[in-house]
Amino acid sequence: MVWTSGWRLASAVSNAGGLGLIGSGSMYPEVLKEHIQKCKAATDKPFGVNVPLLYVNIESHIQTIIDEKIKIVFTSAGNPLKYTSLLKQNGITVVHVVSSSKFAKKAQEAGCDAVVAEGFEAGGHNGREETTTMVLVPSVCNAVTIPIIAAGGIATGRQMLSAMVLGAEGVQIGSRFAISTESSLHDNFKKAVVGTKEGDTILTLKQLTPVRLIKNRFYDEIKKAEERCASADELKNLLGKGRAKKGMFEGNIDEGELEIGQVSSIINSIKPASDILREIWEEFVNYVQYPLK
Amino acid sequence: MVWTSGWRLASAVSNAGGLGLIGSGSMYPEVLKEHIQKCKAATDKPFGVNVPLLYVNIESHIQTIIDEKIKIVFTSAGNPLKYTSLLKQNGITVVHVVSSSKFAKKAQEAGCDAVVAEGFEAGGHNGREETTTMVLVPSVCNAVTIPIIAAGGIATGRQMLSAMVLGAEGVQIGSRFAISTESSLHDNFKKAVVGTKEGDTILTLKQLTPVRLIKNRFYDEIKKAEERCASADELKNLLGKGRAKKGMFEGNIDEGELEIGQVSSIINSIKPASDILREIWEEFVNYVQYPLK
Numbered sequence: 001m002v003w004t005s006g007w008r009l010a011s012a013v014s015n016a017g018g019l020g021l022i023g024s025g026s027m028y029p030e031v032l033k034e035h036i037q038k039c040k041a042a043t044d045k046p047f048g049v050n051v052p053l054l055y056v057n058i059e060s061h062i063q064t065i066i067d068e069k070i071k072i073v074f075t076s077a078g079n080p081l082k083y084t085s086l087l088k089q090n091g092i093t094v095v096h097v098v099s100s101s102k103f104a105k106k107a108q109e110a111g112c113d114a115v116v117a118e119g120f121e122a123g124g125h126n127g128r129e130e131t132t133t134m135v136l137v138p139s140v141c142n143a144v145t146i147p148i149i150a151a152g153g154i155a156t157g158r159q160m161l162s163a164m165v166l167g168a169e170g171v172q173i174g175s176r177f178a179i180s181t182e183s184s185l186h187d188n189f190k191k192a193v194v195g196t197k198e199g200d201t202i203l204t205l206k207q208l209t210p211v212r213l214i215k216n217r218f219y220d221e222i223k224k225a226e227e228r229c230a231s232a233d234e235l236k237n238l239l240g241k242g243r244a245k246k247g248m249f250e251g252n253i254d255e256g257e258l259e260i261g262q263v264s265s266i267i268n269s270i271k272p273a274s275d276i277l278r279e280i281w282e283e284f285v286n287y288v289q290y291p292l293k
Numbered sequence: 294m295v296w297t298s299g300w301r302l303a304s305a306v307s308n309a310g311g312l313g314l315i316g317s318g319s320m321y322p323e324v325l326k327e328h329i330q331k332c333k334a335a336t337d338k339p340f341g342v343n344v345p346l347l348y349v350n351i352e353s354h355i356q357t358i359i360d361e362k363i364k365i366v367f368t369s370a371g372n373p374l375k376y377t378s379l380l381k382q383n384g385i386t387v388v389h390v391v392s393s394s395k396f397a398k399k400a401q402e403a404g405c406d407a408v409v410a411e412g413f414e415a416g417g418h419n420g421r422e423e424t425t426t427m428v429l430v431p432s433v434c435n436a437v438t439i440p441i442i443a444a445g446g447i448a449t450g451r452q453m454l455s456a457m458v459l460g461a462e463g464v465q466i467g468s469r470f471a472i473s474t475e476s477s478l479h480d481n482f483k484k485a486v487v488g489t490k491e492g493d494t495i496l497t498l499k500q501l502t503p504v505r506l507i508k509n510r511f512y513d514e515i516k517k518a519e520e521r522c523a524s525a526d527e528l529k530n531l532l533g534k535g536r537a538k539k540g541m542f543e544g545n546i547d548e549g550e551l552e553i554g555q556v557s558s559i560i561n562s563i564k565p566a567s568d569i570l571r572e573i574w575e576e577f578v579n580y581v582q583y584p585l586k
Contacts, residue, residue: 132427199421
């Protein structure tokens with residue numbers, strides 16, 4: 001949720017009854033501190049922080065999280081062995097995001113309290129094995145005993161129930177909340193997502209780190225480069241620095257990197273996070289009744 | 294289900310309470326006739342025939358199906374406009390396999406009675422948009438009014454229920470029945486599937502027709518060719534003729550094309566189709582009770 005989930009979105013989700021997460025991956029250390037403090041002021045409900053473990057200022061982020069007495073941390077993109085013990089010694093619940101059973105087992109061994117099993121459908125950086133939520137969730141359930149939160153392809157109450165039928169205890173919803181009033185994303189990007197149809201996102205840049213994004217002019221350049229067998233270095237140069245910021249935060253729809261999940265095609269409105277959460281919950285609760293008929 | 298579903302598997306599934314399908318795509322015209330007649334002798338339950346519309350002897354297959362008074366046909370890989378009317382004039386129920394809402398609408402307009410919405414997880418030939426079952430099924434539900442059968446990533450009762458929660462009226466199960474006692478696949482192939490782990494299948498040959506298969510020595514050759522930017526013609530030459538037959542029917546695990554779904558990783562036994570169907574059904578029925586708690 002880089003460039004997406006600051007204190008406004010996190011507190012709105014928590015106030016509505018979800019567990020809001022601050023996405024720290026795009027924040028300087030002092031920016032994270034500010035967002036945590038503003039989030040505390042905006043909600044008295046629990047909220048968490050997502051930390052990509054490969055983040056350059058990771059030590060500083062971890063210290064901020066401990067100092068600010070954050071209770072729940074979601075870690076991703078890295079080895080859970082490195083910080084899980086430290087976080088847990090500080091009374092923090094640790095959930096690690098994984099794309100395979102193998103990584104789920106490692107997270108469990110590292111002492112994580114739960115895992116997010118994130119399928120191929122998910123937006124942004126993604127696993128190399130391309131396992132979808134329908135296959136990944138039951139597989140991770142068979143591999144570990146800690147609770148599983150499903151992610152990837154979930155934007156409605158029925159998709160949430162579907163993932164829970166597969167064995168998840170809950171779901172992590174990214175893309176749908178990214179296209180809320182309170183998310184930090186540029187309006188151009190939110191409108192671009194609302195305009196997408198099926199097949200408009202793709203998992204690409206597999207030579208570097210696979211990432212799901214909207215097929216735009218920047219993607220066309222990647223595609224052309226890949227078609228002429230560009231090297232990883234050439235692709236790195238093409239990607240350059242700050243592409244995601246350019247597209248998602250600054251609203252340059254043509255030249256930016258537009259990270260969003262495959263479920264983008266069924267997101268067709270920008271609305272307050274509380275409305276999104278209520279609609280998902282109502283559909284979920286109504287649909288749970290279905291098998292009673 | 295090329296090289297997989299002949300009269301033995303189709304009749305076993307129908308006798309167990311499913312709708313068995315004869316996969317005609319790998320059969321000469323006279324072989325299809327023989328399989329239909331043997332299937333009739335082996336079951337008094339309904340069964341159907343799957344016909345890939347791009348099949349070279351399609352006219353002959355359609356005539357055989359009409360002559361033999363088959364009641365249900367599943368069409369795939371081609372334009373449903375071409376034969377749907379003719380089949381329906383002969384009292385045949387027509388179901389078309391699609392990988393997108395766009396193709397689902399075309400199938401509905403062509404007069405099909407239902408569609409199979411087949412996700413990225415599925416084995417063998419697959420859609421270009423890479424939409425997974427979790428996203429595809431709700432999307433197709435929004436696009437058409439005819440019933441939807443979900444396929445791709447479904448091998449257990451809970452996956453079946455999960456797909457039905459998404460809006461499917463039923464499911465089409467390929468890979469799980471492919472690894473049954475009665476399927477025509479070579480034992481080497483069945484054992485290879487049982488041995489797969491997560492990430493062992495991949496959607497490849499996207500320059501030609503995307504196909505999901507097991508990563509074996511043949512796939513390594515594809516990968517190397519793609520890495521040096523081989524042309525479509527070079528890939529066609531590499532693929533050659535009869536690769537699927539070689540791997541799946543003749544059991545050459547290294548050099549053959551081993552088509553199977555991503556759910557391969559959770560298939561860990563070869564057993565009679567009736568056992569497979571009963572286990573799926575029992576898990577489904579038991580799990581439907583869950584929301585009652």
